[in-house]
Amino acid sequence: MLVPGRKAKKPVVEGVPSVSTERVLIYRMLRSVFSSVGFRKMLRCYVSIPHWKEYCRNFGKKYDLDTAIEFREVVLGDPDLCRRIDLCSAGYLYVRINHEESLVCMRNGVVAELRQKLARVCISKLEPDLVILDEFQRFKKLLHGEDEAAFLAKSLMEFVDPDSGTQARVLMLSATPYKMYTLSNEDENHYSDFIETLSFLFDSPEKLEEVKLNLEAYRNALVGGHGDSDMSVQESLRSLLMSVMVRTERVGFTSDRNSMLVEVPVAAVSRLLVQQGLLLLYRRVM
Numbered sequence: 001m002l003v004p005g006r007k008a009k010k011p012v013v014e015g016v017p018s019v020s021t022e023r024v025l026i027y028r029m030l031r032s033v034f035s036s037v038g039f040r041k042m043l044r045c046y047v048s049i050p051h052w053k054e055y056c057r058n059f060g061k062k063y064d065l066d067t068a069i070e071f072r073e074v075v076l077g078d079p080d081l082c083r084r085i086d087l088c089s090a091g092y093l094y095v096r097i098n099h100e101e102s103l104v105c106m107r108n109g110v111v112a113e114l115r116q117k118l119a120r121v122c123i124s125k126l127e128p129d130l131v132i133l134d135e136f137q138r139f140k141k142l143l144h145g146e147d148e149a150a151f152l153a154k155s156l157m158e159f160v161d162p163d164s165g166t167q168a169r170v171l172m173l174s175a176t177p178y179k180m181y182t183l184s185n186e187d188e189n190h191y192s193d194f195i196e197t198l199s200f201l202f203d204s205p206e207k208l209e210e211v212k213l214n215l216e217a218y219r220n221a222l223v224g225g226h227g228d229s230d231m232s233v234q235e236s237l238r239s240l241l242m243s244v245m246v247r248t249e250r251v252g253f254t255s256d257r258n259s260m261l262v263e264v265p266v267a268a269v270s271r272l273l274v275q276q277g278l279l280l281l282y283r284r285v286m
Contacts, residue, residue, distance in 0.1 A: 020047055024059050026114050029068040030075060034085055038093035042085075042107050064125070071121045075114065084110050116148055123156050128168045131157050136172035137193070143200045172201075201244040211240050 023043045031039070044052040076082060088110050091103045133139055142153040159168040179190045199208050214237045221233065248261055 020052075020055055022115060022118070023111065024055050025063060026111075026118060027056055028059050029063070029071050029118075030114075033072055033076065034089060036086075036089045036093065038089035038091070039085065041092040042088050043111065045107070045111065067121060067125055070124075071118055074117050074121055078113075078117075081110070081113055085114075116152075119148075119152050120155070123152055123159075126156065126159070127161065128156060128159055129161075129166075130169045130171060132171045132173065134173045135176070136174050136197075137176055140193075140196070144196055172197075198241075198244070207240060211237065214240070 023045065027040055027043050040052075040056060047055070075085075084106065088103065088106050091100070092107070136143070139153075141147070142150050144150070157168060157170050160166065161168075178194045182188065182190045195208070195212065198211060199205075202208050202211075214233055218233045218237060246261075
């Protein structure tokens with residue numbers, strides 16, 4: 001479950017700050033094939049030498065061995081990366097301070113590639129059935145971006161079980177509703193944000209275009225004073241949006257105190273509990 005703005009109470013590895021944990025993990029997984037002291041020094045980056053030695057020594061064997069094996073195979077399967085690891089490790093063998101700009105640039109590139117490869121291997125091991133994004137409006141860059149983080153997020157959300165052929169479900173939660181219009185003094189564009197979210201949920205340019213046309217037609221009907229008369233546009237919009245969107249309400253605001261929810265039995269999940277006041281968006285995968 002992806003939750004923005006929340007920090008772990010404890011580091012991933014006891015005694016090691018979370019910002020350094022990933023590089024310590026990379027070192028422990030790869031030290032059997034890159035045994036040079038320079039390799040360990042290269043991964044230190046800007047951590048002090050005494051602390052880095054302590055982190056590496058006290059890390060322990062708290063990771064999945066199969067994942068480590070696959071990670072090593074992926075790295076060794078990239079000859080160019082291995083060459084640069086050896087070259088950079090040799091450069092750091094006798095360097096105590098990060099003062100050579102060319103060496104630092106090479107190190108940053110190598111570390112970035114190692115982190116990306118490890119992330120891809122880890123995601124391939126997750127095999128999620130359901131991916132939940134809480135306060136999804138804060139994940140715009142993951143949903144619509146083109147960088148490595150967005151690629152990894154999409155790989156996770158588009159995972160397909162190799163045995164059943166079932167794609168992972170995506171449940172997006174938010175208590176922040178979209179406004180009907182954007183004021184001139186506001187920096188954000190609510191309509192554009194809404195359309196971008198729908199483009200992700202529908203994953204269909206044709207359906208997205210149909211929604212945009214219906215919204216335009218309904219707007220024209222409202223401006224012309226005929227919004228209530230054109231029921232076909234309303235029903236078309238309702239049908240399209242409700243295929244990917246569910247709106248809930250606070251319990252006290254509903255006459256039968258059901259938050260506008262109806263329990264629907266699902267094969268894999270007998271019950272879905274939703275917090276009050278949330279806007280649920282989900283992608284159906286049939």
